[in-house]
Amino acid sequence: MNPTPYIVLATILFSLGSAGVLLRRNALIAFMSVELMLNAANLAFVTFARMHGNIDGQIVAFFVMVIAAAEVVVGLAIIVMIFRTRRSASVDDASLLKL
Amino acid sequence: MTFPWLTTLIAVPALGAVLTALVPSGRSRLAKQVAIAFSVLTLGLAIAVIAQFDIGGDRYQLTEQNEWIEALGIYWALGVDGIGVALVALTAVATPIVALAMWPEAEESKRDPKAYFALLLAAEALTLTAFVAKDLLLFYIVFEAMLIPLYFMIGMYGGAQRRYAALKFLLYNLFGGLVMLAAVIGVYVESADAGTASFLLADLMALDIPVETQRWLFLGFMLAFAIKAPLWPFHTWLPDAAAEATPSNAAFLSGVADKVGTFGMIALAVPLFPEAAEEFAPFIVALAVISIVYGALLAIGQTDMKRLIGYTSISHFGFIVLGIFALTDRGVTGSTFYMINHGLSTIALFVIVGFMISRRQSRLIADYGGIQKPAPKLAGVFLFAGLSGLALPPLATFLSEFLVIAGTFEQYRAPAVIATVGIVLAALYILWLYQRTMTGPVGAENAETRDLGLRETVIVAPLLALILALGVFPRTVVDVIDEGVGPSLAEVDVQAPPPLVTVTDQAAEGDDQ
């Protein structure tokens, strides 16, 4: 099996995701971009698992999915709360967490 | 299976702490009663433990050993030797007295009084565990966990600068503790290398650790203990803590809790690393002598009564450490006895100064004067406690101080001679304090000073009676301590030379030389 196309695809997805996080101000979009990065990593994990012929990578991929799901639950709740109080979903507006 | 006395001894104050905390707020009187009842119950249990201690029996008695984390060789292992049983007695006696003395202090602070008492009982439980732990990790855990209740007691109920003092106390001790943690892990690694990984003290003492490793591990332990039982130059947290904590809290802190440090030196640092202890002993003796003189000189220079007593404790801890690292039987026995006596004497001093502060609302010596006129009993107990602080025979403090000096003199002549300067300085700081506060003409603001009340008499009388009784009839206590000291020093290859002249009782036996 030739892993290169999968790795290229994962790289492209990861780059898209990171560009999204860095460039977009909307919290929801940034959030989706994070998911994209996670999935890029998942893809890479599964690819390498297949390549090496064991299931370690696939197990990690499952962990990542579980964490992503948990993250969505917590993260979305926070975003919704911020949106409710501030009427804005821009991540730059919520910059009070500093001294 | 025999009754787990020591576990019960620890569990009772711990339970008391929980129950005190659960008392509904607003019913502070009930909380105090619960706390005092549990501390008295603990005292009863401690008496039961002492009664079962058999002089001449095994080194560790009333032992218990249960696996805790089997994979790592960690045990819930308890047991007392002569040194431990003496310190258990001190802790158990001191806590009800301190709790009684806390009674009005809790009211004066604006916070919930029940937490104050719950924290005291928690600190008692942890201190007791440290004195009976026979597993290094268990000791380490309670050694560090003790900081939590004490931190909150200083930080919540103390004087104006309490937060600063509490933070300083915590950071100093945490720092020492972390270095010790590294050393604890080091010992564990040594034991894993030797075969079975275990934290049991009995296993660790059987190890034959190379001297180079011992040095580092010993220093790691000693740093923690030198901070806890403040040794110059790691002492500066104590005067702040003593000055800012409430008087009874300061009494518990320097009278009881700090003894864990000197206890650790005798029970852990010396027997675990005997060669390193021998090697470093001269340096530590030097630091101890500096502590004695330095602490005493600074006590003379203080203007705040509580700070003054804090510095006297540094001087006295110097004596205790000096005796320990003389590494002679007499020195170490004297030091252990000193721990008990210093506990009683310092608690008495802090508590009595607390009585004075509660009347005048000032810690400054300059605000007092001529108190003996309106309050002769207060002046009397203050002088008595002060005399125990300056080690006047036949008070118990004298005997221990003398044994320390004599034990040191066998090994180190010059340090012993310098240490005796401490007895002159002690007379100076105590009597000058007494002179400035109690004698002379009485000013208008002190003319109405209330004399000792009933509750206050009940607090002070047992302390002073114990100090006197232990001085006149010290034999049993000294025997018990001696019992524990021998094995602790067994690994150390320092023997005091035999007397130069031996006087025998039989007629015509042996010739000169």
Add this chain to the structure above:
Amino acid sequence: MTLTNVVTLGLAAQAEASQEVQEASGLISTTWLLIALPLVGAAVLLLGGRRLDRTGHLIGCAAVIASFVWAVVLFVDMLGQDGHERAFTVALWEWFNAGGYEVRLDLLIDQLSIAFVLLITGVGSLIHIYSIGYMEHDERRRRFFGYLNLFVASMLLLVLAADYLVMFIGWEGVGLASYLLIGFWQHKPSAAVAAKKAFVVNRVGDMGMVLAIASMLVVFGSSSFQIVFAGADGAQTGWLNAIGLLLLLAACGKSAQFPLQSWLLDAMEGPTPVSALIHAATMVTAGVYLVVRSAAIYDLAPEARTAVILVGTITLLMGAIIGCAKDDIKKALAGSTMSQIGYMMLAAGLGPAGYAFAIFHLITHGFFKANMFLGAGSVMHGMNDEVDMRRFGALRAAMPATFLTFAVGYLAIIGIPPFAGFFSKDRIIEAAFGDNVLIGLCALIGAGVTAFYMTRVMLLTFFTNKRWADDAHPHESPRVMTWPLWALGFLSVAGGLGLLYIGGGIVDWLEPVTGEEHHDLPVPVAVLIALTMLVVVLGAALAWFMYQRRPVPAEAPAGNPVTVAARNDLYGDAFNEAVLMRPGQYLTRSLVYVENRGVDGAVIGAATAVGGLSARWRRWQTGFVRSYALTMLAGAGLVVVAMLLVRVP
């Protein structure tokens, strides 16, 4: 070096004088009662509270008198024993045993200790009775008697102990009682300061005691008299000299000998009965007792003995000179006490030739000095507590009993035969000449100066012109105060002759403990006695010319440099202040500074540095999520690059 000498008890030659110490049985085994009675008295009086205010003084007197009666009973019992079988140990309980060092609370009652016991309880009883009158108007009289009883109990323990460490309990106990009694009038700052000074100076001496006992542990492994004295023969001279010098330091502190003499004059702040009992008759002589008791050590430690002689000689001259210039009657007497104890020390330093005379003089001095102090107290009592002799004068008519008894004491101290002091002091001067002519001359000069200053005290107080304060109405003291004066006066007359010649006399009595030795004198004894008398008369005559022949001014004249120096205690305090106190204060103050800025400052500095650094680094936290994300990306990139770089080669 592990040379261990083995000495066998019993066979040990304890100098020339050795007697077996036996286990006490029968009457003697109740020796502990002597201490217990006043101790119980003290406990009852001090803990009893106000309900005992009205009867307290009677309890205090009863306790001491009972102790005295019991001492007499024991003494009579001892008289019945054979001359060399009068030493007994009374075992009480084992005090402690730490690391092979065993100390038993044993008492040793022998010829030396019973002599002290009789002096302490006898003179003590008289002074207790006197105090009933003297302290009558003091609202804290009960407490005063409690402290006095505590003192008597401690002093008895001091002289009855059979172990140096047990003796140290009594040693410090009398120090405590002295502290409490000097500062009895605590509302007076001067009294509180004097009390503290006495205690602290004594503590300097205690250093010597503690180190001496520690040395004994190294050398003998024990501090009990029996073992130490028996082993002294086998010990190295160096150690014995060290122990002897350390014990001498202790003795200097307690007995106000040079260089630790400065506290005694200040101690006169205490009530006068205290000065009489503690600071004249008994406690201050404890140093002499210590030296005599340690005879077995000093006999083998020549350098230490020389030091004792030197200290004694210096102090006897210093005290006498100070006594000449003081206008305060109590301070003049205190200077005299210093000087007389100097005589005793000198005698004790002479070894077996002088031990017995030291004790002899100690006892007669106890009689006549207590007598004179109480007399001074009686004068003060009648003169509104005035102590300045320049405000006295011509009091002999107003207080005849006080005058007569004081005069007897005066004749005794200057050594006019047949009064007590003549016999005892003369023996010391003889013994001093027997040892060294220079020392003997010093002792002789001292006798002349003594005659001068005592005549001065006598004249200024009871003769010369009236210089009373306007409101003074001198009157004789009540009988409860004069009666003890008569008793002590009688002892001052008869004590010397009695002690020297009744039975075998005190020298024979003490011989089993102290040994006996005679040196040949450079001149016949009769010549020496005549010479001494001549010097004494010269001294007294000089005082007569200076004070009786012309009126004494009520204000002290400026005086010559010697007088000024003597008034300032020969600058002992100035020396202490300049060399110890001021540098000490400076040291303390600078250490407080070092502590706050240096030791603590280093820690606080480190904390501040960390704090400052984090304040700077905190700026990196902008709060913008996307900048954090960029940092993370950059970091991840760095890690990747690093890994690639490491892997390449």
